[in-house]
Structure formats: structure tokens, C-alpha cells
Amino acid sequence: MATINRYGEGDVVLSTDKVVTSTWSDNVNNLTTFETSSVQATQTDPNSQGNFFIEVYNMATSSVSASVQFSISYGHKLGSGSVDFTNDTGSFGFSAARCVYNQYRQLVYGDETQNFIFSTHTPEDIYVINVNRARYRHNLKPGSLNLRLIQGNTVLKLTDDSVTTTGSATITNAGRQFNLVSGSSGVMLGSSIAQVGTTSSYGLFYPDAGLIVLNPDAVGTTLSNLVPTRGNNSNGQNIQKLYNAIDNTAPQFIVDSEERISSQFYFTRVKNFEFNYSTNPSFIDGTGNLNHTSMIDMPRVYISTVGLYNDNGDLLAVAKLSQPVAKDFTKEALIRVKLDY
Amino acid sequence: MGYLDNTTITVDAILTKAGRQALARNDGSFRITQFALGDDEIDYTLYNEDHPNGSQFNGEAIENMPLLEAFPDENNIMIHKLVTLPRGTSKLPVVTANLSAVQLSLGSTTTINPTTLNFSGLSNLKEPGGYFFTVADRRLFTQAVGVGARGKSRTAKPFTQSALSETIKGQSLSLTAINSTSLFGTNTVLLTTLTIEGVDSGARVTIPVKITKEVIVTKATGETGVQIR
Numbered sequence: 001m002a003t004i005n006r007y008g009e010g011d012v013v014l015s016t017d018k019v020v021t022s023t024w025s026d027n028v029n030n031l032t033t034f035e036t037s038s039v040q041a042t043q044t045d046p047n048s049q050g051n052f053f054i055e056v057y058n059m060a061t062s063s064v065s066a067s068v069q070f071s072i073s074y075g076h077k078l079g080s081g082s083v084d085f086t087n088d089t090g091s092f093g094f095s096a097a098r099c100v101y102n103q104y105r106q107l108v109y110g111d112e113t114q115n116f117i118f119s120t121h122t123p124e125d126i127y128v129i130n131v132n133r134a135r136y137r138h139n140l141k142p143g144s145l146n147l148r149l150i151q152g153n154t155v156l157k158l159t160d161d162s163v164t165t166t167g168s169a170t171i172t173n174a175g176r177q178f179n180l181v182s183g184s185s186g187v188m189l190g191s192s193i194a195q196v197g198t199t200s201s202y203g204l205f206y207p208d209a210g211l212i213v214l215n216p217d218a219v220g221t222t223l224s225n226l227v228p229t230r231g232n233n234s235n236g237q238n239i240q241k242l243y244n245a246i247d248n249t250a251p252q253f254i255v256d257s258e259e260r261i262s263s264q265f266y267f268t269r270v271k272n273f274e275f276n277y278s279t280n281p282s283f284i285d286g287t288g289n290l291n292h293t294s295m296i297d298m299p300r301v302y303i304s305t306v307g308l309y310n311d312n313g314d315l316l317a318v319a320k321l322s323q324p325v326a327k328d329f330t331k332e333a334l335i336r337v338k339l340d341y
Numbered sequence: 342m343g344y345l346d347n348t349t350i351t352v353d354a355i356l357t358k359a360g361r362q363a364l365a366r367n368d369g370s371f372r373i374t375q376f377a378l379g380d381d382e383i384d385y386t387l388y389n390e391d392h393p394n395g396s397q398f399n400g401e402a403i404e405n406m407p408l409l410e411a412f413p414d415e416n417n418i419m420i421h422k423l424v425t426l427p428r429g430t431s432k433l434p435v436v437t438a439n440l441s442a443v444q445l446s447l448g449s450t451t452t453i454n455p456t457t458l459n460f461s462g463l464s465n466l467k468e469p470g471g472y473f474f475t476v477a478d479r480r481l482f483t484q485a486v487g488v489g490a491r492g493k494s495r496t497a498k499p500f501t502q503s504a505l506s507e508t509i510k511g512q513s514l515s516l517t518a519i520n521s522t523s524l525f526g527t528n529t530v531l532l533t534t535l536t537i538e539g540v541d542s543g544a545r546v547t548i549p550v551k552i553t554k555e556v557i558v559t560k561a562t563g564e565t566g567v568q569i570r
Contacts, residue, residue, distance in 0.1 A: 003543030
């Protein structure tokens, strides 16, 4: 008499699969609406959140369904382009822009003296697009990026060079690093990563950290509305410049995300002589007699549920079948139970 | 000649509340080693022995029934288990307890003694493997001790805001109610259930448990106890 069986050797199998989905909320492939919160975008004080970053939503923030898709930011290694926290001798240049630059520099290089280098060009500052972690799951998918920036009729279509470039990506503290180039879906237009002059790429793409770092000198050459205002101790509204350059007329911001899902498969094998009776109260009467006399010789039960237990008998997981499966002394069943982590 | 059916039924499992907690505890208790089968939702009165198309169609109504999704409360699923018994068995085990309902005042203790009818063809025997005692809300008890062979006391677990079940194994169960009133709020009683399941037979019975908000205070003057309700 038994109600519980042990899984044998080979009955439990672990499998890890990579799942690719669209990054934006509701599995939207191309994000076409870019909204900000007017409260957050306020830059009245030097330490206002809007001086550090602005969050971009998929719909007006008045909607309960609005959720942050990505954040945009501007950093300058000397603190130009935003107001000093304390504008006095000894603290000149300590501003939001400097905080942002140093923060991302630490994240990518782990070195407080290393500046961002694009091809061989080292600008003073950076624009950053930081995809919300909840959106990109484990990492953004290299080769899927399509970002469209505009100024009037001038359009700049950006992608990463992961498809064009052969060999491994550069590995940084923030994971893999690819160049941001003119092109689409990972394929670069032309043959040189140095997209501007002979020295400069448009930016860097860090899919494992969900980061896109733009080179203002390069994107500013193509789209002059992206040339930062770099005055000392003055609010250059540079984050707003990037926000305005993200195309709202024929919008395109596509990037897929990847997730590795580990599944445990439990092969639940039920032999012909097992589990042919039920403790279901409709199967027996109050004293334990079978309700159906035909079942005395050939009991028939219906499996609807599989319970998974530990050694203590705790019910840890449960699976339901879509339809009842008949079981009697002439039938065996193999039920593959999948548990995702 | 047709094709043989070589399909495997594949189903997705979900974690129960107890499973999530075991996973969070990270103490090795989340290790699936066993399975049981249940027939929750199946009503065998739908099994029609008088079906006009013959005995092959007796289970027609049941077999065409769509089933509901699994829900994560381990107290409300896998209630009716399938059991392995020799062919020709005509009487199935039934668990009965010495109490039809449990009522405890604050801090008081009672013992629940189950037996199994029709176990190994005999009446009212203790199952050798003991019983699983599952209290639906373990916050309501300061002690729950499985007594007898293979009995186990409850293990110390962190307090939870919401009701969480706990299973204790033993031949009988000694249950002591909480002795504080903090969980009562404005209520005078707290209700939960105790489910007793035979380890060997799988038969189960659920009995209601009521904890009353009664505090017995003994004054230093030597007066008899005063009940505050």
C-alpha cells in the first residue's frame, strides 16, 4: 500500500534554454512612444534627480500602465554641463554630470583614471541610455539593436557591430563591449568602425549591463542638436537634448533581450499495478467500500494532478493535467513534469 | 495499420507556498525526490456504469472534463491521492480521529490520536508508517509534536505575516495553542484546520480547529484563576 513513489536515477533531468523576447513592456518589439515624468525631469536644484537621469516611459505617466523602459543620462568628466553642488573654491566641477561620468567609468573600467575611448577618440563627455533591468532580463541581445536619432530631416540609424565584427567582443567590467555604428540589426554600413573622421565611433554597446554609451562628439557631428552645452556651473539641458533627438516622428528603438531559463524535468513513470485506487470520497462510501461494483475487479481512476514532494513529505510543487488521464491495471503512464526556475 | 501512440504527456508545474519558502530558506529542504498522483476535481459519480454505448464509455463524462489550473496552496491541492493496492481490493482505508473537532484555549494542549479503518483488512489499526498531521496555520500553535514511532517535532521557522501550513509526522499529535492574543485582533476565536493523512494508506480526514481567546491569570493573592474574555 503506497501513495507516494520515489523518482529513480535518470528520472530527473536539468535543461537550460535561451529565450529571446522583445525588451519593451507587453512584448512590444518597436518602442514608438517616449514619455517622461514632468516631476522627475525638473532640474531646479543641483542635486535634483533630473540632473542625473530622466526615465523614459512607454506611455503618459498619468496612465497606471505606464512603466519605465529606459533612462537617459549625460556625464562630463570635469563636471561641465550641469550646476555644481557647491559653487565654491575646493568644489568647482563637482556636479551631477561629473558624478554620472565617474559612475559609468567605474562600472565599465573599474579605474578612476580611464576615460571612455571610442575607436581612438576620447571625448570629454558621454550620453548614456540605460535600459531598465526588468525589461532586459539577463542581457540585451547583440545584433538586435536599432536606434533612430534625428535632427529635422537628418536621420542617424545606430546599431551594434556584433554581426559585422568577427571574433570575440571586448570584455569589460560591465561585460561584453561592442561598437555602436551606423547600420541596422548588427550590420555596419561601410567598412570602418571609426564612423566620424578616422578616429571615432558613435558609441559603445554593453548588452550584459543593458547600457548604450554614446559619443557626443561623433553623434554631434551628424546631428548638431546632440552637441552638448558644456559651460561650467551651468545647466546645459543635455539630457533633454538626447531625449529630443530620439525620433518621435518615425520612431524606431528596437532591441531584444535574452534570458536563460533552467528547467527541471521530472519523468513521472506510473506502472500498470500502481495507483489504481483512489482516496477520493466519491470513489468510496463512508466505510471504505467501492461505490462502483464493476471496479472491484477492474478499478479505474483518473489522474488529474501530480504532486512533487521532498523527503519530509512536503508538497513543494504541483502540476495539473489538461484532461483527466484514465489509469487501471492495463495502463501505464509517463508524465513529463516541467518546473521552471 | 495506424501509428502507435508514443506521446508523452507534458505538464508545467508551479511551486506551492511551502515550496517557495523551502527554496527561500536555502537549507536543502527544496529537493524533490518523490511524487504522488491525485484525482482532485474528479467526481466518480460521473462514472456511468449504465452507459448505453457499453462499458468502454463508462468514463466518458470524466474523460471529457477540462481541468482547472493548479493553485499554489499546498493545503488545497493533492487532497485526494491515488493509492497502490492489490487487485481485487473492495474496501479502502479510512482515517478516523479520536476527536471530530479540536477546541483549545490559549496555551492549552490536546492530543490527536488517529486510526485507520480497513487497513490491511483490519479495523482501527495504527498505520506502521504513522500519519502526516498538517496544520493549515502554524502560527496558532507554540508546539506541535509528533508522538510515537518516527514522530518528529516541528522545526523552528521564521514568523510569517500570513498563514502557512506545516506538516508533522507521527503516530499521534500533541498540539499546544499559542498563549498570546496578538493574532486575534478583535476576534474572539481563530479558526484553522488539521488534516490527518495516513502515510501508508493515503486516506485522509480534515477536522476543524478552534482557538479561543481565553487567558487564565493567577493572581499573587492566591485567589482562583480569573478568565478574561
